Amino acid sequence: MFLSTKLAEGVTLHIRQTTQFKTVNFSIKWRTPLTTKDAAERAVLSNVLQHSNGKYKKSAEFRSYLDDLFGTVLYFDATKRGNEHTLLLNVETVNDQYLAENKVFNEVLELLNTVVFEPNFENGSFVPAIVEREKEMIIQRIQSIFDDKTRYAQHRLTQIIRPNHPASISANGTIEAVKEITPASLTKAYEKMINEDKIDIYVVGDFDVEAVQKKLTEALSFKDRKPKQAEKKKDVSKPEKDYVKEQQEMKQGKLHIGFSTPVTFGDEDFPKMQIFNGVFGGYAHSKLFMNVRERESLAYYASSSYSAHYGLVYVVSGIEPANEKKATDVIFEQLEAIKKGEISDLELTQTRAMLINQLKEALDLARGQIDIYDQYKDLDEQFSVDLWKERWEKVTKEDVQKMASQVQLEAVYFLSGKEA
Template sequence: MKINQTVSRQQGLSLRIVQTKKFKTNQFVFKFRSRLNENDVTARALIPYILQSSTKKWPTTADFRSHLDELYGAGASVDVNKKGEYHILSFAVDIPNERYLKDPTPLAKEALNVLKEMLFNPLLEGDSFSPKVIEQEKRTLKQKLQALKDDKMRYASQRLVEEMCKGEAYALHPNGSEEKLNQVTAEELYKAYRNMIEKDTVDLYVVGDVDSEAITSYCQKEFHFPEREPVTKPDVKSINTTDAKEVVESQKIKQGKLNIGYRTNIVYGDDDYIPLTVMNGLFGGFPHSKLFLNVREKESLAYYAASRVESHKGLVVVMSGVEPAKVERAALIIEEQLQAIQNGEVSENELNQTKAVLKNQMLETLDASRGIVEVLYQGEVADAPVDIDRWFEKVDAVTADHVIAAAKKLKKDTTYILTSGEE
């Protein structure tokens, strides 16, 4: 399976066009990437939502939605997340392919016009964004941050990261903090916006049945990003685990949380990264994995038990929901599952099943245009370009010995327990 991607670099922008007749719509996605930084992460988290809420041409959300409706129900969305120690801001437009319509409206050009308006023509009052829009988006972000505290599964995941990566940029939540949100000024917001336009690494992905020459020409004429220095690559491998630590927090809860963080020093693009993903599938990534079958099903110790790989930070994280009285026993059984893999308890059936699920997962991801963007961007962030055929070959080539070697790289760093404080 080939992804037909052409890349052209112009002033301040990498344009990445993926030609495919697979979809009835065309996807346009801007990705802005900067290093995670405590000083501006909260301000940056507001920027996409402010830019989507009000532009000179469409001063209200209703105006913007009305315009999208006129473009045969085009969709626009923004997103804020992190990959390793990078802060990623995304702006996307999904629009019907004009080749399927009788109307001659150049919809691909209209999609780019929408993105241009969002990025370069925000509604300003004086030298900053509209105070009304700022307050509106601050309220919305505050609600998101409060919702994180209320969702104990997500809260425990974030608290583990904060404790495990204390002093590292990765400890920051991509949406920032409530404390900083209350302090951020209009001037700081506008400065964060200008820094995004002038200093971030910028990629534009276009996926669909499009006229590549016309899109390239449009971008050269209309998207004027200043030249910039490359964003420096974070060093995520030089942190060594000494003594594992345990953090216990008490709240009024019925279901406790037991989350465990391991350092691997294996990141996306490394030779042993794919063996690590297969190992994680065996350990806790899927319903057939050891954590699910033994911690949840056999021992009935957890409401849920799973693990995931933090691809750009070199971590494996275990997440489980456990009755407070059973935390100690659950921690022991979780550790036994990892030790079982390290000791070679990997059957051919388990290995083949895990590979099959991983490959199916990738095929499902590539079945959506946004999925194609995310797979390609994953490689771009890691400076490890994606070759899909080669990826499938590498998964097939993973042996039990590779999995065992990857499992032995896991070093326990931090255990985070959220409990009721009652036995």
């Protein structure tokens, strides 16, 4: 799918030549082990790098130049996957083939070099006023979770079932960690990212592969490095309580339940767990949706998700507070039904179809191709839709039943109004 080349020790270029798109897409991903401190610094760093650099010191002139490049889109972001934090730079620009003058590609490469290697420094470090402004933006982003009660309930559940664990560390860090950042500490974080992080560079489009490889090697001249490996947490602390109820000013109740499974991303049983999640609550045909929401009318929404890198299954639902016990009972009944093998052929068929369609839809976008390959490349095999379609089609009712039997309750979290 992608042609991979080592540009330096710890730095890999992945190129996909395709006539599928009229644009050229770039993505640079810097990775380091996930900690609260690093997450906070890198979230602020992504904002600071987003708006200015050594050549375009004001956000307005930077955006104006991007508009001149036929509306080139450039943005930084911070995210996490498993035990790693990722700071990423995404760029999408028009392919020179569709322009009268073939010059945008080279100008975008120059801009990439600028935004990566020439930050907006003042006396050797980031500008204090800009750092303070972007710190405030990240703090507001972290605080916004308290206004979205579904996100807040999910955040609290992960804190309860996996305290001091990557699963409960936000990609933005904490408010306290953000407040501690200074221009000097942010400059150190930037230098560490540039010189020590594991780096994957992606480019997708219709172009001459050798020419693009040569130009990118020149534009992004990273040095050799020995990236730190994220350690898997062997000793997972269990929740102190298996039921927690909290109250806030709100009307709808948020019932969130956390389960654990020994099956994680890349395991032989991983495709089976994906099918299990689809049957359990992943889609509109699932048992949770059809029974908790449709049949019993106990929830405004009810679904499950499988966090494969952490071996966790989450159930989320919005309910009337008075229905808490009944909704909880019906949710557990659906898990028990799967454990007993009460799985229809239609549920299996629809789940396979949904997984395949999701994969195909993602691959219709250049960004989707990058993100999927970036994840599945860790499995050390040639990724293809047909391969995963075959794996999902091999999953039987008995397989799903076995997956359900390994799912263990961790904790129930219920967030409701103060009158409940």
